[in-house]
Amino acid sequence: MSTTVFEGLVQQPIFRTYAFYVALLGLKMLAMSGFTGIQRMKNLAFANAEDAQTYKLKPKVHEDVERVRRAHLNDLENIPIFFIVSLVYLTTNPSLFLASTLIQIFTVARFIHTFVYAVIVIPQPARALSWGTGYFITIYMAVCSLLHYL
Amino acid sequence: MSTTVFEGLVQQPIFRTYAFYVALLGLKMLAMSGFTGIQRMKNLAFANAEDAQTYKLKPKVHEDVERVRRAHLNDLENIPIFFIVSLVYLTTNPSLFLASTLIQIFTVARFIHTFVYAVIVIPQPARALSWGTGYFITIYMAVCSLLHYL
Amino acid sequence: MSTTVFEGLVQQPIFRTYAFYVALLGLKMLAMSGFTGIQRMKNLAFANAEDAQTYKLKPKVHEDVERVRRAHLNDLENIPIFFIVSLVYLTTNPSLFLASTLIQIFTVARFIHTFVYAVIVIPQPARALSWGTGYFITIYMAVCSLLHYL
Numbered sequence: 001m002s003t004t005v006f007e008g009l010v011q012q013p014i015f016r017t018y019a020f021y022v023a024l025l026g027l028k029m030l031a032m033s034g035f036t037g038i039q040r041m042k043n044l045a046f047a048n049a050e051d052a053q054t055y056k057l058k059p060k061v062h063e064d065v066e067r068v069r070r071a072h073l074n075d076l077e078n079i080p081i082f083f084i085v086s087l088v089y090l091t092t093n094p095s096l097f098l099a100s101t102l103i104q105i106f107t108v109a110r111f112i113h114t115f116v117y118a119v120i121v122i123p124q125p126a127r128a129l130s131w132g133t134g135y136f137i138t139i140y141m142a143v144c145s146l147l148h149y150l
Numbered sequence: 151m152s153t154t155v156f157e158g159l160v161q162q163p164i165f166r167t168y169a170f171y172v173a174l175l176g177l178k179m180l181a182m183s184g185f186t187g188i189q190r191m192k193n194l195a196f197a198n199a200e201d202a203q204t205y206k207l208k209p210k211v212h213e214d215v216e217r218v219r220r221a222h223l224n225d226l227e228n229i230p231i232f233f234i235v236s237l238v239y240l241t242t243n244p245s246l247f248l249a250s251t252l253i254q255i256f257t258v259a260r261f262i263h264t265f266v267y268a269v270i271v272i273p274q275p276a277r278a279l280s281w282g283t284g285y286f287i288t289i290y291m292a293v294c295s296l297l298h299y300l
Numbered sequence: 301m302s303t304t305v306f307e308g309l310v311q312q313p314i315f316r317t318y319a320f321y322v323a324l325l326g327l328k329m330l331a332m333s334g335f336t337g338i339q340r341m342k343n344l345a346f347a348n349a350e351d352a353q354t355y356k357l358k359p360k361v362h363e364d365v366e367r368v369r370r371a372h373l374n375d376l377e378n379i380p381i382f383f384i385v386s387l388v389y390l391t392t393n394p395s396l397f398l399a400s401t402l403i404q405i406f407t408v409a410r411f412i413h414t415f416v417y418a419v420i421v422i423p424q425p426a427r428a429l430s431w432g433t434g435y436f437i438t439i440y441m442a443v444c445s446l447l448h449y450l
Contacts, residue, residue, distance in 0.1 A: 005308040005315075006391045008155040015155075016449050019388045023445035026385040030439055033377060047370060049363075050423055063199075070197060076226060076376060077183060083384045084233045085176040088169045091156045123200055139180055145173035149166050158305040165305075213349075220347060226376060227333060234383045235326040238319045241306045273350055289330055295323035299316050 014090055017100045021107050025079055028111060032072035035118070039065045071118035074131065075110065082106060082138045089141035092148040102137050109133035164240055167250045171257050175229055178261060182222035185268070189215045221268035224281065225260065232256060232288045239291035242298040252287050259283035314390055317400045321407050325379055328411060332372035335418070339365045371418040374431065375410065382406060382438045389441035392448040402437050409433035 009015045039045075045062030046052040052059045086106075090099060113130035116122040159165045189195075195212030196202040202209045236256075240249060263280035266272040309315045339345075345362030346352040352359045386406075390399060413430035416422040 004312050005155055005305055006312060009391050012154050012156060019391060019445055020449035022384055022388050023442040026381050026442045027439065029381055030435065033435065050421060080230045080380045081176050081179055084172055088172050091159050091169060121200060135180065135183065139177065142173040142176045145169055149170035155305055162304050162306060230380045231326050231329055234322055238322050241309050241319060271350060285330065285333065289327065292323040292326045295319055299320035299323065
């Protein structure tokens, strides 16, 4: 038996889909830090005295920075849980088509969420709908897992 | 060898316990977003101008909203780390009884923490004890893993 | 085939490295909560009315507490994503040497980040460099995974 666990995982098509979208969503989340940094520079709004001092300023709060930070926090509230809950859901032997579709819709919804929240502010219900799509997909996966492992 | 990795996982009783409580704690964390939304509506305290505008208001901060958000942030600080650290701990071949008991106590403690923090505020040490129970279980699992993989 | 998935994982040297550093980084993150608590006590700056009341005080914000909290939030933005992205990266069959070196550098960088941010404040670019090291390692792993699972 020379197959390692990691080699075994790679042979499962649904794991390959999962791995691809985890990497994509991971990059998307990391981009939020860079985006916050850009907004801080643009508005010279720093959180730390030692950063503001470089420009002979004091730390200040700016709404454009806070907006990106709220979008980032929303990612932190939703995406890492999705990473774990969807992995558990995949072990419940769901249909390959359903599982990969849900992962793809979740990903698209989170990209839209950030766009309408922090890139170009689009009136509600754009943000509520994109957030809700990801939210209810994660809830669906968690409930399926709960019932399966009861 | 037709068994996939996911099928192999499902055959391990401790993984089944883990999967169940991950799903339950995931739902608990997601519920915090809904709870925050309810408190925002109830107190008409919105973080975004475009949301407050619907009610011809400006964004404002309300203690009842902030309290739920602090409980949510405390979840974010403790539960995702537990998801990963406990999974690593399970690979150290702990006793099935000890491992599942720790996972169950952690889960109960986190539910109690949210309840005494943000549903009905119960004086200390209720919050400290429920937080500490989850905290020290995670530390115990991390230290066991560290010694095992040294 | 009596080998369970967890037993199979333990036999993979790179998983053993991963498990060790997950446990170490998990403890490091958990330490931030204790560190925040110490700063709150030292400066009598509490977030909750019921905690401040014990000292006949009102909740207040103190920069030394906020600094630790920003360092903690920075951990939350970077470390859990690393846990998942690096695990996915390990399934892409990277060289054992490269993968374990990256995991080790990431860990050291995150310890330095916390130290220069919240223990002894060291002028920039200390914080930027230590943060950037971890950040770009995670991006590298995510991009490798993305290309591998395309």
